[in-house]
Amino acid sequence: MYGFKRYTQILGATCLALTAASAWAQGTIKIGEINSYKAQPAFLDPYKKGMQLALDEVNDAGGINGKKLELVIRDDNATPGDAVRAAEELVSREKVDVLTGSFLSHIGLALTDFARQKKVFFLASEPLTDKITWQDGNRYTYRLRTSTYMQVAMLVPEALALNKKRWAIVYPNYEYGQSAVATFKALMKAKQPDIEFVSEQAAPLGKVDAGSVVQALADSKPDAIFNVLFAADVTKFVREGTTRGLFKDRPVVSVLTGEPEYLDTFRDETPAGWIVTGYPWQFIDTPEHKAFLAAYQAKFKDYPRLGSVVGYSAIKSIAEGIKRSGGSTETEAMIKAFSGLKLTIPFGPIEYRAIDNQSTMGAYVGKLASKDGKGVMVDFRYVDGAKVQPSDEEIRKLRKPD
Template sequence: MKPHLFLLAMAGLAAAGLAAPASAQDTIKIGELNSYKSQPAFLDPYKKGLELAVEEVNASGGVLGKKLEVVMRDDGANPGEAVRVAEELVTREGVVAIAGTFLSHIGLAVTNFAGQKKVFFLAAEPLTDKITWQNGNKYTYRLRATTYMQTAMLMPAAIAAKKKKWALVYPNFEYGQSAAENFKALLKKAQPDVEFVTEQAPPLGKVDAGAVAQAIDDAKPDAIFNVLFGPDLTKFVREGNTRGVFKDRVVVSLLSGEPEYLDPLKDEAPVGWIVTGYPWDKITTPEHKAFLAAYQKKYNDYPRLGSIVGYSTIKSMAAGINKAKSTDTDKLVEAFKGLKVDSPFGPFEYRASDHQATMGAFVGKIALEGGKGTMTDFKYVDGASVLPSDEEVKKLRPADAN
């Protein structure tokens, strides 16, 4: 290469090198990882809600005067892969914090990573109580109502049913195990003579629905507590309907009122089940109406519960960074203590005591309208009303978690 051409090329490279950091300085990057390929029913709407929130945050001036950028990765629905991806987001992408995860055991792996590496982590969706209690750490917060919270929301209906013999069915991983243990403990405390006549715990995504439904029917329970979701729920409901397993039995069920899981059932939706969920078309609060209008305008589609979670995750991150007036990890950790966030479900806050958000959930009954499942007789339960006190939390969390 001729000398003058070489010098021109080097000048060009130098200019390119200087340009990249300047651009990066105008952007605040959040890393996001999730099981997009394995859990699309929830996470496709989640991604849409997230992107809508990023658009709104940036249209209103961004955070600290900079554009918010989210770098998204799939975690392979595998704890080891999730940790590798989290490490890559921090070291290669230079994100200031990480957020996301769906499955509870993935969320726990990233919680552990955040604690060891001193990286801020907002667990968006995983429901296991351990994330904010037994395995909690200084650097991890969680958005969505936990298994304990949602089970406690269903407890008044379970107690009011006054049924002695219960069957339990749940996916055999952290979320399902946690939900079943919470349900048994809470119901036993309220109704000491209760009996749990069978527990069916199939592997996640591999339910033999016919065998499970038959085993429950053979145990002759008076009532059923269900924790299955996604395709497992669809298969279980269809087999249960075919065998008459739900006939004349009270069924209390986590998550089954969410459109992600109701929609695939269409007119097979199990009428009368008492559920937590999201009646998107019936909520009339100003906050939700504004969110619904913006979501439908952008996507020409209705939101799912995942849309709410994705949207509120980004709104939380933006609010936390703005309150901290910094992207420094320790300042962000402090800013999230007592952080108040506006959401489509109304305002909520992140508790300083256990880093758990107080965003609640809707509880109601499944009904059929227009040939598809929906929720009726529902009410919104504030998450703060079903959380243990700060004093109780001290016994649940590690001493150094705050």
Template sequence: MKLKPAVLAIALTGVLGASASAWAADVIKIGEINSYKAQPVFLDAYKRGMTLALDEINGAGGVNGKKLEVITRDDNANPGDAVRLADELLSREGVDLIAGSFLSHVGLALADYAQQRKVFYLGTEPLTDKIVWENGNRYTYRMRTSTYMQTAMLAAEAAKLKKKKWALIYPNYEFGQSSVATFKKLLKQAQPDVEFVIEQAPPLGKVDAGSVVQAVADAKPDAIFNTLFGPDLAKFVREGNTRGLFKSVQVVSMLTGEPEYLDPLRAETPDGWIVSGYPQDSLETPEHKAFRAAYVAKFNDYPRLGAVVGYSAIKSLAAGIKKAGGTDTEKLIAAFKGLKVDTPFGEIVYRPQDNQSTMGAYIGKLKNTGDKGIMVDYHYVDGATVQPSDEEVKKMRGDK
């Protein structure tokens, strides 16, 4: 079959794991939607992780005798575009299920779409708690360690500091808002006399770091809880270093230990911040060593957390499809309840009570080595240990 150049370009750039068999009947098609242009630092590695998993699975014969194919689409960080693309993938490409999304509000839109269309959806990266709780539905599962889970891990560390006056800094959208609301609730439970003296909530991607740092400094907090990430984080760190904000204030910061966000800081990395992250350079568990070696061998680069997420997402879908015996939506829903999956972080389980996986995160401290930052004194927190009670979960989900 001879393809026209334009068609060939689309085939090569829009499909992962495609080969001559990709157009055959014995292929399971996964429609994957994500903010590739808006969040390239995380999602370039994510796509590589998916590719590595596809190579391993298809190289071993596929799932139930069928090869996996991932057809990707870019949602432009827009919920409306994501829903339109999901519809296109189902109607035009004939995908068997949908997966993906990075930003929380986009993930929520896809979860609602999955419920309306009665199609299976694995939210791989969006951290919003609503996707499995208040807005949860039976068609939607989520793999990544949630906002609540990571906040609970960090709130436990924050309580140990015994700091009374806290500043809160977060991006003003679903992820940032829910992370701060949970932090305030959990820290107040652990330390009733705590005070939250200032909140700074700049729009995502548009932080005025000078104003934020000055406002926080004027409030004279004992400690800071931060959930800015990406370029916003880099600007905040630079201004904070320049103005000496971090010299006398302890910072607890979500996501900052992930290589995607830590590496760009380089020599500006602040010492001693308590962070959640991924210490890929020193993590020596057997499952991670095997993953890292395979990733480096294939891409001649070290993995970022996005790679772990992308890799684990495809492994999760393969395990679920194998257990279900195919891609029938109802059978997939049933198969994912209690599903166990091996990942670079060890075994995870998809909880029957809320469709959330137990993937955990590493909590540690930042250390500036002179030319870059690394995570030290870290430990892994199993996601199963940082969940609300089953009664609370049931109340939030209703009868969904």
């Protein structure tokens, strides 16, 4: 009798253990995602589709150690306070395992600080400000997208080749725009000491007075223009500048403007000849991009935008990090897994650098042209993000010790 009772106890304990293991295997890994969906739909609607494609690919392949990925998404209303409140709710109430997201740089910085305070892993997918991985960086925050410094550094050789002395600048007056301008001026001055910056127009984000800005730039009689405006602001700027002849025989170097999100709005008003960073999705002939393009078009019956690539690559990065950690989503395990993490995204191989938690995702540099009534990039080349970084010594000076 005693033996049978003991046997049933052991059997019951074994069944409980197996049930617990099965429940763990059938559970989910919850990814909390915060972004400005209502404020920046041109970029973030495709971004959400890119995330979904990656999520489906991972889950259809069995997930990670039997656990499926689950996205829990919140809108930050384009304000840092709402972003932090959303992050708090995701961590405390939804019990997400990791955080990702953000588009606008000042919101990315707020979430970077939240990650530091709460000791939670955060992959900043899109915000470009250098401070996320340098001045305000911390061990809990990694960043996927090519930073402001990297984007500008890709364009500086093209700008120097123009051999123009008098430059005018226009930018959105918040963290990203200010950072881009500071980098452009510093890098250009270092290589071309006699350069002059004859006009700087700082426009409120999303509220550019295009007529006044164009007139002020024209009045300064620049030899060339450096533009940092994006989204609806750059469309208004292009339309007004074209109407007033601002770009006639005057080269423009422009960050982000070759991205389809913005080219879609130009249509036959695309400013031919602008030197830009962007994403010529129609013409990229690499195996990894062709596979991504085919899968994206099959699923959504649409072509990808840059947001699609960023969203897809963010989820793939998190999945690869969890795999590298042995399935753990504990903060310290994720930090260790992402240090030097390598994977292949639609743009090719990338690595999350141990020195500053920045990925080496690059961007395409080329010129704008019109084709069949739409804006496209031509004469483009891919610039590896690893090749447009300051020296390690400079980065150590910029980044505070963790």
